[in-house]
Amino acid sequence: MRVKDMDKILSIVVPAYNVEKYLDRCLASFEIDSILEKIEVLVVNDGSKDHTADIAQRYCDKYPKTYFLYNKENGGHGSGINYGIRYATGKYFKIVDGDDWLNSEELEAFVALLEKMGTDLVATDFVCIQDQTYKVLQKKYCTSKKEQYGKIADFTKGEVQDVIKMHALTIRTEILKSNVITIDENCYYVDCEYITYPIPFVKTVYFYPKFIYMYRLGRKGQSVDIKSMQKNREQHRRVLDNLLKYYNHFDGISNESRKYMERCIGQVVENQFQIYISLGRTKKIQEELKQWDLDLKEKYPEVYKAIKKKSIVMLRKTQYKILPIGAIIYQVCKSRKK
Numbered sequence: 001m002r003v004k005d006m007d008k009i010l011s012i013v014v015p016a017y018n019v020e021k022y023l024d025r026c027l028a029s030f031e032i033d034s035i036l037e038k039i040e041v042l043v044v045n046d047g048s049k050d051h052t053a054d055i056a057q058r059y060c061d062k063y064p065k066t067y068f069l070y071n072k073e074n075g076g077h078g079s080g081i082n083y084g085i086r087y088a089t090g091k092y093f094k095i096v097d098g099d100d101w102l103n104s105e106e107l108e109a110f111v112a113l114l115e116k117m118g119t120d121l122v123a124t125d126f127v128c129i130q131d132q133t134y135k136v137l138q139k140k141y142c143t144s145k146k147e148q149y150g151k152i153a154d155f156t157k158g159e160v161q162d163v164i165k166m167h168a169l170t171i172r173t174e175i176l177k178s179n180v181i182t183i184d185e186n187c188y189y190v191d192c193e194y195i196t197y198p199i200p201f202v203k204t205v206y207f208y209p210k211f212i213y214m215y216r217l218g219r220k221g222q223s224v225d226i227k228s229m230q231k232n233r234e235q236h237r238r239v240l241d242n243l244l245k246y247y248n249h250f251d252g253i254s255n256e257s258r259k260y261m262e263r264c265i266g267q268v269v270e271n272q273f274q275i276y277i278s279l280g281r282t283k284k285i286q287e288e289l290k291q292w293d294l295d296l297k298e299k300y301p302e303v304y305k306a307i308k309k310k311s312i313v314m315l316r317k318t319q320y321k322i323l324p325i326g327a328i329i330y331q332v333c334k335s336r337k338k
Contacts, residue, residue, distance in 0.1 A: 011090030015080025047074030
């Protein structure tokens with residue numbers, strides 16, 4: 001049984017499934033002498049069939065007070081997060097997927113910031129990296145308002161407008177533990193649950209203007225790939241349904257926090273539309289989309305109204321009749337990107 005030998009500032013949880021090709025880079029990015037005593041790295045091996053566990057064990061053997069390996073049966077990304085929440089001891093909590101990594105050049109200063117910080121959340125910028133070439137595809141900012149960087153914002157006062165993505169998010173561990181935040185298991189697309197479920201219990205966020213997370217894109221079979229989303233669209237619906245039920249459960253939170261949750265869930269609704277648009281050449285898909293969206297409007301009108309994307313607004317205005325055209329345009333655009 002692991003013994004907590006000192007207070008840790010940051011718990012880095014690494015859900016890992018068959019990532020032997022990538023894990024060494026991930027774990028090496030935390031290997032900074034000056035912070036090893038201040039962080040803990042919890043590698044949750046989700047039933048991998050390759051050498052993922054062996055790679056993690058090497059780091060555990062080298063740094064037994066910093067790196068820890070948990071082997072479990074396969075339960076999906078959400079189960080890895082839940083495991084991390086259960087065993088984390090740090091002041092703050094951050095998820096780093098096994099095929100991603102952190103920016104080592106900024107990590108020491110980031111841990112120092114967390115050591116003196118007291119906000120519920122800390123939001124940071126992140127970089128999207130192409131899998132094979134390591135080319136920078138896009139730089140993502142945690143806020144569109146430059147004046148917010150270096151400052152604390154209050155969710156309950158409507159000061160947080162941009163949805164903070166999982167890769168940008170670092171959260172106080174106690175919020176996850178004391179409110180028994182639990183993510184759906186054996187399911188893709190649970191990142192949305194992770195960034196939404198804590199919102200009723202948080203108030204403040206600090207915006208830190210540094211690129212901390214390096215997010216790998218373009219890996220074959222990645223869940224955000226449209227073919228994977230088409231294949232697993234029932235799982236996407238399942239996550240969306242969970243989010244909507246959770247949203248309905250909280251009536252006592254501030255109006256502004258509720259609006260923030262609506263924007264979070266609204267992004268998942270937009271992704272569901274993207275799946276329908278990519279499939280939308282048949283009458284059956286068109287009718288399915290129409291009925292689903294009408295149900296959303298009836299049961300969750302505020303979430304329905306939170307969708308501002310022009311293509312979705314146009315679909316609704318035309319009673320979804322232009323869906324086949326949208327599908328063709330979508331396919332053309334995708335083919336040009338290849």
